[in-house]
Amino acid sequence: MADSAIASSKTRPELSKAWAGLPSWRVLETNFGHGEQFLSVWHAWKNDPKAPRLLHYVALTDVPPSLEALVNCAAQHPELHVLVDELKEHWLGLTPGFHRMVLNDGQVLLTLCVGELTQLLRDQQFEADSVFLNPCTSTTPLSEVWNSWTVKALARCCRRGTLLGLSSSALPLHSELKPCGFQFDADAFWGVFNPHWQIKRSRGAFNLTAETVGSCAVIGAGLAGASVAAALAKRGWQVQILDAAPLPAAGASGLPVGLVVPHVSVDDCAQSRLSRSGVRLMLQQARHLLRRGQDWAETGVLEKRLDGTQDLAQTAIFHQQAAWLKPTQLVRAWLAQTGVRFTGNSEVASLQKQGNQWLLLDTEGQEICRAQQVVFANAGGALPLLEAMQAAEPRLNLNRLPPVHGMRGLLSWGLHDSAPEAVNANFPTLPVNGSGSVIPWIPVESESNLNAASQQAWYVGSSYQVDKQPELADAVNHLANLERLKQLMPELGECLTPHFQSKQVLEWKNTRCVTLDRLPLVGPLVEADHPSLWICAGMGSRGMSFSVLCAELLAAQWDNEPLPVGAALARSLFALRGRGTQAPNPQD
Ligand SMILES: Cc1cc2nc3c(=O)[nH]c(=O)nc-3n(C[C@H](O)[C@H](O)[C@H](O)COP(=O)(O)OP(=O)(O)OC[C@H]3O[C@@H](n4cnc5c(N)ncnc54)[C@H](O)[C@@H]3O)c2cc1C
Numbered sequence: 221m222a223d224s225a226i227a228s229s230k231t232r233p234e235l236s237k238a239w240a241g242l243p244s245w246r247v248l249e250t251n252f253g254h255g256e257q258f259l260s261v262w263h264a265w266k267n268d269p270k271a272p273r274l275l276h277y278v279a280l281t282d283v284p285p286s287l288e289a290l291v292n293c294a295a296q297h298p299e300l301h302v303l304v305d306e307l308k309e310h311w312l313g314l315t316p317g318f319h320r321m322v323l324n325d326g327q328v329l330l331t332l333c334v335g336e337l338t339q340l341l342r343d344q345q346f347e348a349d350s351v352f353l354n355p356c357t358s359t360t361p362l363s364e365v366w367n368s369w370t371v372k373a374l375a376r377c378c379r380r381g382t383l384l385g386l387s388s389s390a391l392p393l394h395s396e397l398k399p400c401g402f403q404f405d406a407d408a409f410w411g412v413f414n415p416h417w418q419i420k421r422s423r424g425a426f427n428l429t430a431e432t433v434g435s436c437a438v439i440g441a442g443l444a445g446a447s448v449a450a451a452l453a454k455r456g457w458q459v460q461i462l463d464a465a466p467l468p469a470a471g472a473s474g475l476p477v478g479l480v481v482p483h484v485s486v487d488d489c490a491q492s493r494l495s496r497s498g499v500r501l502m503l504q505q506a507r508h509l510l511r512r513g514q515d516w517a518e519t520g521v522l523e524k525r526l527d528g529t530q531d532l533a534q535t536a537i538f539h540q541q542a543a544w545l546k547p548t549q550l551v552r553a554w555l556a557q558t559g560v561r562f563t564g565n566s567e568v569a570s571l572q573k574q575g576n577q578w579l580l581l582d583t584e585g586q587e588i589c590r591a592q593q594v595v596f597a598n599a600g601g602a603l604p605l606l607e608a609m610q611a612a613e614p615r616l617n618l619n620r621l622p623p624v625h626g627m628r629g630l631l632s633w634g635l636h637d638s639a640p641e642a643v644n645a646n647f648p649t650l651p652v653n654g655s656g657s658v659i660p661w662i663p664v665e666s667e668s669n670l671n672a673a674s675q676q677a678w679y680v681g682s683s684y685q686v687d688k689q690p691e692l693a694d695a696v697n698h699l700a701n702l703e704r705l706k707q708l709m710p711e712l713g714e715c716l717t718p719h720f721q722s723k724q725v726l727e728w729k730n731t732r733c734v735t736l737d738r739l740p741l742v743g744p745l746v747e748a749d750h751p752s753l754w755i756c757a758g759m760g761s762r763g764m765s766f767s768v769l770c771a772e773l774l775a776a777q778w779d780n781e782p783l784p785v786g787a788a789l790a791r792s793l794f795a796l797r798g799r800g801t802q803a804p805n806p807q808d
Contacts, residue, residue, distance in 0.1 A: 600626045
């Protein structure tokens with residue numbers, strides 16, 4: 221393997237001694253190169269019986285290597301081929317920003333950060349256990365890439381005792397590293413972060429002390445709650461997830477089918493960046509847990525822009541990294557993970573603190589369960605419950621939660637099998653969205669006979685209506701969906717008009733929980749060193765793109781892990797972010 225990074229012979233003994241018996245290990249590499257260092261560490265981790273259960277690897281790069289370069293870098297190392305094969309599947313859409321790749325059955329988490337070095341270092345929010353500094357400055361002088369600001373930004377990502385491995389090209393940096401707290405003894409290639417001053421941190425509202433793994437209750441078993449439960453269980457938490465309904469996915473997540481598709485905007489706003497990261501993570505979960513073609517399919521989605529946002533220079537965008545997906549199936553798969561226990565028919569009506577535990581009580585005041593940590597993932601049900609708790613927990617500062625409202629939605633649907641061939645011929649082969657959406661050719665299983673040959677259905681959606689207004693009749697919402705369809709796909713709209721008029725169209729409806737700034741709420745509900753009340757809600761119309769990312773973000777804060785997105789973007793989701801100012805756009 222090329223020695224542009226730290227020689228693996230030096231890497232392995234140091235790491236295997238340092239990480240032995242620990243639950244997780246966090247690596248920061250300042251230059252991903254062609255991936256040689258990452259592959260070497262992953263291989264060492266895989267073959268070390270004492271290696272930690274979770275390996276976090278954050279690698280920075282100004283330009284990610286091509287797929288060809290990635291494959292070539294391991295060409296001479298047959299033992300790495302299987303790793304490269306797994307990594308290859310993730311090598312798509314590596315635009316500037318953070319890209320989380322879940323590898324090795326979820327035990328190796330690679331976060332590839334693309335951008336300018338100092339900026340990327342400043343956007344990190346974790347303390348590395350070991351750092352690889354490998355500048356690879358064949359074309360740019362070392363001093364142009366690494367100056368005292370870059371070294372200070374690196375030091376900010378270290379805890380006392382962080383190991384620092386240097387490549388030979390980084391050895392001249394000793395003179396910059398030593399004043400920033402890095403010490404070197406006999407071995408010039410390995411140092412340690414051990415400043416002679418007290419380390420001070422000012423990292424905003426992020427929790428930097430890992431919580432001791434224990435018991436957790438999650439309220440609400442939709443996409444938000446189930447993904448949080450699975451993310452925490454993977455990290456060793458015992459999670460009890462409660463829902464008022466007898467079965468999971470009884471709220472908006474009971475949607476028969478929806479789209480996992482990135483949001484695009486001229487200014488690449490927070491919602492767009494978040495959706496890109498979220499879609500990547502959601503598709504990884506789907507590949508791992510769902511039946512392709514039955515529960516989901518990565519068909520891609522054609523987005524037609526009909527709303528005057530054509531300054532994006534395209535009237536249609538094909539999103540290759542996009543899919544249709546049945547959320548109920550995914551919720552069930554998450555609840556089946558080891559460490560997660562679901563209890564239905566359990567409406568949480570109040571909470572009481574007893575010692576270091578929370579008691580969750582039902583409408584009769586009876587205890588449902590108790591836990592050290594509680595996550596409110598009950599969408600629009602969270603705020604009333606929190607308001608009722610305010611007296612018991614005066615530190616709850618609900619004024620700092622952005623306003624949330626309910627937005628009703630109705631999805632119109634029918635079976636292809638009962639539509640004439642001439643009508644079916646007008647359906648696209650894959651989903652189309654824009655103002656509204658059409659999702660065709662979705663297999664549906666008969667509830668009464670799961671072995672029966674599956675039929676196919678089409679879905680056209682979805683209406684929007686603020687839930688404070690009196691509910692509109694279903695027929696009115698169906699017609700609103702038809703009007704949107706006529707704009708999106710005029711010929712199909714005309715063909716389906718008789719179906720809508722003769723009331724042959726079925727409906728599914730529920731309410732979305734929407735924040736004023738359209739960003740979910742993720743984080744602690746009180747400002748404290750070890751907050752025990754957390755929220756993960758406000759997924760709006762994009763729960764299928766946001767939920768996994770939000771769950772990973774919450775779990776990362778509990779474990780002081782690298783975040784799946786940059787710190788600045790993560791901060792925009794803070795639950796206690798104050799009142800939003802943007803007016804809601806009902807079509808968004
Ligand atoms: C018509 C329509 C179309 C949509 N299309 C898409 C789409 O194409 N793509 C997409 O990404 N998103 C779509 N969405 C949005 C998506 O469905 C939501 O963002 C997502 O399901 C929200 O998940 P959640 O877990 O936050 O909320 P929910 O699924 O509503 O779950 C909240 C749960 O909390 C429970 N609960 C509430 N209060 C309590 C309590 N006190 N005690 C116990 N349990 C409680 C409820 O019973 C419920 O099960 C659509 C939504 C609608 C309505």
